[in-house]
Amino acid sequence: MRHVSRLIPRLGWIIALGIGVILPLLVSDFDLLDLSRVLTLAMAVAGLNLLVGHSGQVSVGHGAIFGLGGYAAMIPVVSFGWPWWAGVLLAAVLSLAFGILLGIPALKMGGANLGLLTIAVAVVFPLLLIRFQPLTGGTFGMFLPSPAISLPDSGFTSRQLEFWVCLLALAVVFVALRNLVHGRLGRALAAVRTSSLLAAANGIAVNRVKLIAFAVSSTVAGVAGALYALVVSIAVPDSYVFTFSIALLAASVIGGSRSWAGAIIGAAIIVYLPTLAEAFVGGQAAGNWSQFVYAAGLALCLIVAPSGIAGAVTSLLGRAFAYAPMRRAVVERSTDMRTTSTAP
Amino acid sequence: MTGTLLRIEGLTARYGTVQVLHGVDLEIGSDEIVALLGPNGAGKTTLLRALSRVVSSRGRMVFDGTDISSWSGARTATSGVGHVPEGRGTFVDLTVDENLRLGALARPRELKSTAGADLDMVYETFPVLQDMRRRTAGLLSGGQQQMLAVGRALMARPRLLLIDEPSLGLAPIVTRQLFDVLAQIRRRWSVSLLIAEQNARLSLEIADRAVVLAKGQVAVSGSAEELGYGDAVRRAYLGVANDEEGGKGAGR
Amino acid sequence: MTELLQQTLDGLSAGLIYGILALALSVVFQGTGMLNFAQGEMATLSAFVTLVFLQFGMPFWAVLPIVIVLSALGGALIERTVVRPLERSGELPLLTLGVALLLGINAMMAIIWGTNSRPFPSPFGQGVVTSLGLRMTYQQLGSLITLLAVLTVTILVFNRTSIGLRLRAVAQNPDSATLLGQHRGKWLMIGWGIAAAVGAFAALVAAPVLTLSPGMMTFPLLLALAAATLGGLTSRVGAVVGGLIVGVSNSLAGRYIPGLDGDLAIVVPFVITAIVVVIKPAGIFGKARTVRV
Numbered sequence: 001m002r003h004v005s006r007l008i009p010r011l012g013w014i015i016a017l018g019i020g021v022i023l024p025l026l027v028s029d030f031d032l033l034d035l036s037r038v039l040t041l042a043m044a045v046a047g048l049n050l051l052v053g054h055s056g057q058v059s060v061g062h063g064a065i066f067g068l069g070g071y072a073a074m075i076p077v078v079s080f081g082w083p084w085w086a087g088v089l090l091a092a093v094l095s096l097a098f099g100i101l102l103g104i105p106a107l108k109m110g111g112a113n114l115g116l117l118t119i120a121v122a123v124v125f126p127l128l129l130i131r132f133q134p135l136t137g138g139t140f141g142m143f144l145p146s147p148a149i150s151l152p153d154s155g156f157t158s159r160q161l162e163f164w165v166c167l168l169a170l171a172v173v174f175v176a177l178r179n180l181v182h183g184r185l186g187r188a189l190a191a192v193r194t195s196s197l198l199a200a201a202n203g204i205a206v207n208r209v210k211l212i213a214f215a216v217s218s219t220v221a222g223v224a225g226a227l228y229a230l231v232v233s234i235a236v237p238d239s240y241v242f243t244f245s246i247a248l249l250a251a252s253v254i255g256g257s258r259s260w261a262g263a264i265i266g267a268a269i270i271v272y273l274p275t276l277a278e279a280f281v282g283g284q285a286a287g288n289w290s291q292f293v294y295a296a297g298l299a300l301c302l303i304v305a306p307s308g309i310a311g312a313v314t315s316l317l318g319r320a321f322a323y324a325p326m327r328r329a330v331v332e333r334s335t336d337m338r339t340t341s342t343a344p
Numbered sequence: 345m346t347g348t349l350l351r352i353e354g355l356t357a358r359y360g361t362v363q364v365l366h367g368v369d370l371e372i373g374s375d376e377i378v379a380l381l382g383p384n385g386a387g388k389t390t391l392l393r394a395l396s397r398v399v400s401s402r403g404r405m406v407f408d409g410t411d412i413s414s415w416s417g418a419r420t421a422t423s424g425v426g427h428v429p430e431g432r433g434t435f436v437d438l439t440v441d442e443n444l445r446l447g448a449l450a451r452p453r454e455l456k457s458t459a460g461a462d463l464d465m466v467y468e469t470f471p472v473l474q475d476m477r478r479r480t481a482g483l484l485s486g487g488q489q490q491m492l493a494v495g496r497a498l499m500a501r502p503r504l505l506l507i508d509e510p511s512l513g514l515a516p517i518v519t520r521q522l523f524d525v526l527a528q529i530r531r532r533w534s535v536s537l538l539i540a541e542q543n544a545r546l547s548l549e550i551a552d553r554a555v556v557l558a559k560g561q562v563a564v565s566g567s568a569e570e571l572g573y574g575d576a577v578r579r580a581y582l583g584v585a586n587d588e589e590g591g592k593g594a595g596r
Numbered sequence: 597m598t599e600l601l602q603q604t605l606d607g608l609s610a611g612l613i614y615g616i617l618a619l620a621l622s623v624v625f626q627g628t629g630m631l632n633f634a635q636g637e638m639a640t641l642s643a644f645v646t647l648v649f650l651q652f653g654m655p656f657w658a659v660l661p662i663v664i665v666l667s668a669l670g671g672a673l674i675e676r677t678v679v680r681p682l683e684r685s686g687e688l689p690l691l692t693l694g695v696a697l698l699l700g701i702n703a704m705m706a707i708i709w710g711t712n713s714r715p716f717p718s719p720f721g722q723g724v725v726t727s728l729g730l731r732m733t734y735q736q737l738g739s740l741i742t743l744l745a746v747l748t749v750t751i752l753v754f755n756r757t758s759i760g761l762r763l764r765a766v767a768q769n770p771d772s773a774t775l776l777g778q779h780r781g782k783w784l785m786i787g788w789g790i791a792a793a794v795g796a797f798a799a800l801v802a803a804p805v806l807t808l809s810p811g812m813m814t815f816p817l818l819l820a821l822a823a824a825t826l827g828g829l830t831s832r833v834g835a836v837v838g839g840l841i842v843g844v845s846n847s848l849a850g851r852y853i854p855g856l857d858g859d860l861a862i863v864v865p866f867v868i869t870a871i872v873v874v875i876k877p878a879g880i881f882g883k884a885r886t887v888r889v
Binding site: 396398416417418419421422426427429433434435436437438442445446447449450496497500 | 777778
């Protein structure tokens with residue numbers, strides 16, 4: 001029984017990966033661009049999931065870190081002719097450093113202050129981009145004249161290659177985060193999320209554990225941002241405004257902040273919701289309407305489905321199939337966002 | 345006893361899946377002091393909280409001729425049932441005076457005008473509070489906070505005052521003083537008292553009657569004299585100490 | 597010297613706006629334990645509603661009481677409908693709800709009124725007062741007086757009336773307050789209403805200067821968040837003092853620190869806040885709460 005219930009999700013992931021690998025051969029380049037965007041955004045949302053879903057912290061500034069990664073990759077690639085992977089590496093290093101720099105004071109401050117500090121970062125970041133025009137290109141940003149990821153003689157288009165790169169990166173991130181969450185750090189995080197006081201009493205270095213979670217989350221967001229910018233070939237301050245940070249957070253909660261599949265759902269919503277809204281209300285108002293839908297979805301999820309779409313689907317499936325053990329459903333429910341403290 | 349003030353029949357209450365009260369029957373007369381005894385986890389606090397309607401329960405609860413079992417906590421509080429909660433429920437950032445005025449807000453409408461006189465009476469009953477009236481309540485000692493809690497509840501002019509573990513965390517001498525005052529307030533404030541207390545000896549001294557709760561049921565009840573000399577009380581305590589399943593998590 | 601004083605004066609009058617908004621944040625936080633990121637957007641919505649009334653030709657001072665009452669009702673409605681279900685679910689969901697409200701109200705305003713800035717008439721008229729070499733526009737002076745009045749009334753309501761006593765009691769010890777006949781939900785709702793009404797003033801005095809757009813209060817709110825954190829979220833006085841510190845430091849930094857002119861001056865109040873909070877986590881006037889496990 002238990003084996004089957006473990007095997008099914010794993011099988012699902014393998015099938016999904018298989019589909020992902022052959023997808024670029026079936027889909028138009030135009031659609032591939034959006035799909036690659038979904039993959040990179042899913043990476044960032046997964047990083048946010050580690051924070052929100054697993055360590056009980058909240059960041060309203062991941063959009064800025066995503067942007068930091070984007071610029072960290074674009075600037076050397078565009079201005080200094082670096083290869084794309086070196087840009088991504090630089091993005092990883094910078095966003096890791098940034099995560100640590102931001103995390104240390106935030107954790108010292110404690111409480112809701114991480115939210116406060118990240119919200120400030122989210123607001124200030126686009127202003128800084130405009131201010132440092134010589135480096136960042138100011139309001140007009142950085143523009144990649146030709147695709148960075150290409151193999152001229154391979155017969156594959158850049159869009160196909162980009163998709164595979166993003167897919168690989170996402171798979172690596174998922175596996176790494178999953179192992180992290182199931183390992184020692186994950187258990188420590190679970191303890192901290194349940195009650196940081198009790199965790200501290202049990203010898204867990206609460207602030208260190210939280211800092212690691214924040215730094216990892218930040219690094220993942222930075223790498224994701226780097227790939228995103230390289231894929232869309234442009235980085236402008238307008239892409240990384242405050243509301244984008246909120247959209248990422250919304251995606252994490254709506255998708256399901258404790259589910260890796262939820263990260264993909266959330267990312268897909270970010271990419272396709274504006275397109276969908278445009279089909280209904282047309283051009284100008286589309287952005288506003290999709291923002292409204294995010295907000296409504298976010299509030300609705302918080303109240304009705306705290307474990308997000310993925311969580312809701314899992315528990316529905318669990319109820320539909322006898323094999324899904326009851327235990328799972330109980331754990332799922334008791335570890336969602338609502339549990340912040342439990343009495344011993 | 346001049347008449348029945350409160351009568352409860354078959355009261356049951358549960359927290360989630362844990363049933364804490366299993367059909368409690370209890371009567372309290374006007375101007376009567378009843379000691380509610382029992383070990384930790386017997387359901388004393390739950391019984392008091394059910395009476396204040398802040399814990400949902402089943403069973404009949406008739407207070408002063410009215411069935412209150414479907415009332416809200418707020419309504420019960422403003423209709424003559426005062427409650428001094430376990431841990432005193434002090435509003436630590438408010439001054440002593442504000443704590444007491446807060447109590448007065450729960451007075452029945454027709455008694456609003458006499459709040460000032462009652463405030464003086466509280467200060468008369470607990471002179472130490474008078475000296476500290478402008479002080480922030482959080483700065484008071486445990487005993488002073490307990491007095492404040494009783495005074496605050498009295499300001500609502502209750503007919504029935506429920507007091508939960510008044511001796512908790514207090515030095516024996518302070519507890520003694522407190523109970524001496526509790527014995528007096530029934531006459532001065534014409535109020536009945538139901539005191540949930542682990543200190544059986546002290547409670548029996550001031551009570552007319554005692555009810556011993558064990559595993560969520562009334563184990564023994566009788567006059568304070570009877571219970572004071574018999575070993576029924578002791579037996580009820582020991583009986584539960586051997587077998588804990590009835591009361592886990594029932595402390596609050 | 598005069599310029600320094602002038603900058604300080606400007607900072608103080610802006611700081612009062614942050615302080616008022618921070619006061620609203622503090623009222624909500626003490627009651628519901630929620631950092632209401634949407635307080636600014638709620639205030640902006642009040643300003644938009646005011647503009648609608650003004651366009652019907654009603655005089656400002658007749659519109660004002662209507663809008664304040666509507667704002668209070670709106671705040672109470674938000675508490676009752678979306679905050680109440682999450683009331684006991686902890687800090688993180690509440691924080692996220694604040695974000696959702698911010699996003700939602702912002703989008704709603706953009707859908708209805710568009711994202712372009714609109715002029716908002718000053719109820720105090722055009723003109724400048726000059727004294728001792730310092731100058732203040734009528735608008736600044738009027739705002740100052742209005743906000744001081746709002747501040748005084750709010751503080752009096754909280755400290756001198758039974759409404760305030762109940763609000764404070766429910767915020768501080770809801771269980772004990774219930775036992776004294778205070779209906780927790782009702783008073784939390786009223787708290788939200790008061791916060792929304794107080795916050796509305798901040799937007800109404802800011803709108804003539806900033807011009808009205810859905811994102812108008814994003815920056816002020818951010819500074820108000822810093823102010824409330826700096827002064828202490830659990831203290832109403834702290835919120836206001838925090839607002840003034842934030843306003844002055846923001847104004848001075850923008851003028852005297854090279855490279856921090858314009859929007860970027862916001863960095864300085866945040867650095868100050870961070871430093872203060874690292875030293876005293878509950879803020880200058882805040883009280884540390886003991887945590888019960």
